[in-house]
Amino acid sequence: MSGERLAVLTGGQLAESYAKTAHGVLRYGTREVVCVIDPVHAGRPAVDVVPFCASPAPVVADVATARDLGATTVLLGVAPLGGRLTAAWRETLLAALRMGLHVEAGLHTDLGADPELAAAARAAGVGIRDLRAVPADLGVPLAEPVGAQVVHTVGSDCAIGKMSVVLELDRAARARGLGSVFVATGQTGVAISGWGMAVDHVISDFVAGAADRLVREGADRGDLLWLEGQGSIYHPAYSGVTLGLLHGSSADALVLCHRAGRTAVFDYPGTALPPLPEIVRGYEQAAGWVRPARVAAVALNTAGLDDAAARRAVDDAAAETGLVADDVVRFGAARVLDAVLAALPG
Amino acid sequence: MSGERLAVLTGGQLAESYAKTAHGVLRYGTREVVCVIDPVHAGRPAVDVVPFCASPAPVVADVATARDLGATTVLLGVAPLGGRLTAAWRETLLAALRMGLHVEAGLHTDLGADPELAAAARAAGVGIRDLRAVPADLGVPLAEPVGAQVVHTVGSDCAIGKMSVVLELDRAARARGLGSVFVATGQTGVAISGWGMAVDHVISDFVAGAADRLVREGADRGDLLWLEGQGSIYHPAYSGVTLGLLHGSSADALVLCHRAGRTAVFDYPGTALPPLPEIVRGYEQAAGWVRPARVAAVALNTAGLDDAAARRAVDDAAAETGLVADDVVRFGAARVLDAVLAALPG
Numbered sequence: 001m002s003g004e005r006l007a008v009l010t011g012g013q014l015a016e017s018y019a020k021t022a023h024g025v026l027r028y029g030t031r032e033v034v035c036v037i038d039p040v041h042a043g044r045p046a047v048d049v050v051p052f053c054a055s056p057a058p059v060v061a062d063v064a065t066a067r068d069l070g071a072t073t074v075l076l077g078v079a080p081l082g083g084r085l086t087a088a089w090r091e092t093l094l095a096a097l098r099m100g101l102h103v104e105a106g107l108h109t110d111l112g113a114d115p116e117l118a119a120a121a122r123a124a125g126v127g128i129r130d131l132r133a134v135p136a137d138l139g140v141p142l143a144e145p146v147g148a149q150v151v152h153t154v155g156s157d158c159a160i161g162k163m164s165v166v167l168e169l170d171r172a173a174r175a176r177g178l179g180s181v182f183v184a185t186g187q188t189g190v191a192i193s194g195w196g197m198a199v200d201h202v203i204s205d206f207v208a209g210a211a212d213r214l215v216r217e218g219a220d221r222g223d224l225l226w227l228e229g230q231g232s233i234y235h236p237a238y239s240g241v242t243l244g245l246l247h248g249s250s251a252d253a254l255v256l257c258h259r260a261g262r263t264a265v266f267d268y269p270g271t272a273l274p275p276l277p278e279i280v281r282g283y284e285q286a287a288g289w290v291r292p293a294r295v296a297a298v299a300l301n302t303a304g305l306d307d308a309a310a311r312r313a314v315d316d317a318a319a320e321t322g323l324v325a326d327d328v329v330r331f332g333a334a335r336v337l338d339a340v341l342a343a344l345p346g
Numbered sequence: 347m348s349g350e351r352l353a354v355l356t357g358g359q360l361a362e363s364y365a366k367t368a369h370g371v372l373r374y375g376t377r378e379v380v381c382v383i384d385p386v387h388a389g390r391p392a393v394d395v396v397p398f399c400a401s402p403a404p405v406v407a408d409v410a411t412a413r414d415l416g417a418t419t420v421l422l423g424v425a426p427l428g429g430r431l432t433a434a435w436r437e438t439l440l441a442a443l444r445m446g447l448h449v450e451a452g453l454h455t456d457l458g459a460d461p462e463l464a465a466a467a468r469a470a471g472v473g474i475r476d477l478r479a480v481p482a483d484l485g486v487p488l489a490e491p492v493g494a495q496v497v498h499t500v501g502s503d504c505a506i507g508k509m510s511v512v513l514e515l516d517r518a519a520r521a522r523g524l525g526s527v528f529v530a531t532g533q534t535g536v537a538i539s540g541w542g543m544a545v546d547h548v549i550s551d552f553v554a555g556a557a558d559r560l561v562r563e564g565a566d567r568g569d570l571l572w573l574e575g576q577g578s579i580y581h582p583a584y585s586g587v588t589l590g591l592l593h594g595s596s597a598d599a600l601v602l603c604h605r606a607g608r609t610a611v612f613d614y615p616g617t618a619l620p621p622l623p624e625i626v627r628g629y630e631q632a633a634g635w636v637r638p639a640r641v642a643a644v645a646l647n648t649a650g651l652d653d654a655a656a657r658r659a660v661d662d663a664a665a666e667t668g669l670v671a672d673d674v675v676r677f678g679a680a681r682v683l684d685a686v687l688a689a690l691p692g
Contacts, residue, residue, distance in 0.1 A: 083551065084485075108549065140583035143614050200551040203454075207550045207586040233589070234635045237486035240553040240590020247585045268489050271636055282635060289580045289628060290617055 007066035022077025076105035083108035106131035106187025131187035141212035148219035166226035172333035181222035211248030296343035353412035368423025422451035429454035452477035452533025487558035494565035512572035518679035527568035557594030642689035
């Protein structure tokens, strides 16, 4: 929407990895962000809380302050486990609607279908945009070539930066003049790029069909597609989304995303992760059940490490796997991009 | 419902594989079936049309005849490709509602939300039951033991008999006095057993959570659960459902279902299937990403082969995999059941 100015709501969690929609929009979004709403971090600039955030937006304590700063839309910037509306979020979003602000969110809860929220929006003459809304006519994948080269990020876990990695690689590829396109598969990616689909909200029968549709839409926009990954084949709750996306993607190459030092699934600490080379093999086996694809490089998330430790972690990952490895957010996307382009057919 | 008597509607397709809901209810259902409604096959007993069908139900030509035979409920017994309501089905179901019969169906189309059908049901004081309806409060799997032993069928492809295999194994286990329970994950299974969930209709983020809920409900009903499988990790469209179900199942043992002689995915002939031992390894690897489980036996579907060829196919599968193999529908469930019970811990 033109003239739109976002206030990104994180309600105390701006520093947490659950605030990934906020982090993505602050780092990569092309839409204007007026402020972040977060009482815990209020008074500081967002860049002090969110690493690698280029936005000058301040953090304010409440919706009223955001409105006074000129915000037109409150974007819910947190994706809680399970994705449902909590009582606290409900109160804040209701307040925003009653102040005449639009609301945008990517929960599994359909806010537009909520009687109380819908009534408040109607009364104030504002809109509720559901970033997870999906087309009603999805089906199964076509058995036809896609007409573009597809690179897909896969990961050892959730919320470790699979979207940031494809955004960095897309940005670097465009800087080289390539016909590169970011293809969003989650609500944050849709919030950033303005198109795509939140595949985790699709009926499970249609996940692969949704991925197939997205890469075909992407092929109309460019010839080098960066398809955002979701979840992990090692994640007890979300592995089905991951495999459906992988099999529907027609991927020509994979980039494996990993959080340095992580040895178990974050949400399920009892579920251990295997060593990195085994994760590479796991994804190549899983892809090969339908269509072979190799892991071309490892994108390591070294957040929390100092530079020397980050370099060591990158070197270790490269030595362990025999692949190019780098932290593309911290050290730049060039080396991983080179490895991916060398791995693509043709 | 007590006092309930089913008429199973197949509208000309009783002999086709699309009538799998009808076939399942006729073969394994514990609910009373008064008749099948199918003008093409009317006048014959259902057993003449449906192989291995134990029901004495006649096939009649129309809904009025079914009503005169005492039917209280019309169950749509066909799952058409795409799962949507056709104009012909609409006419027949409307007629049934207007005659005062309940309607039960497992389409993707939500019949209860259809204004014309809903109005007819209200006017006649009867109900519409959607077998694919899923709970609104699904989430992610709990990280806690289930309190029952879980056996899960997995397969090389779709529509090769994964449900029939667990129904045969459950029946055989109950005949031995075990506290055995069939856990339905598709609309036909729900039609047969009266509970369960059509997991292919669940939002993809919640497939594993749905499986987890089903086995916990099953554990309240018995201590040996047979969880119906869906799809295949080798299927380009449905692999995500399969992996989500596998990881949410807490399976202690797997039974691999395979159609004898099949070398490619039926819906995607360009997608070759690997040899049977590799499929066994594929499922064990996939399970092991979250929780290890071994394939305890192979359940071969030998439909279409003569008895001698079926025996050879079973022997070949056993020799190839080193596992017990049998066609549990054709030759009985005893050997596969023995192998599964021997493989369970404790």
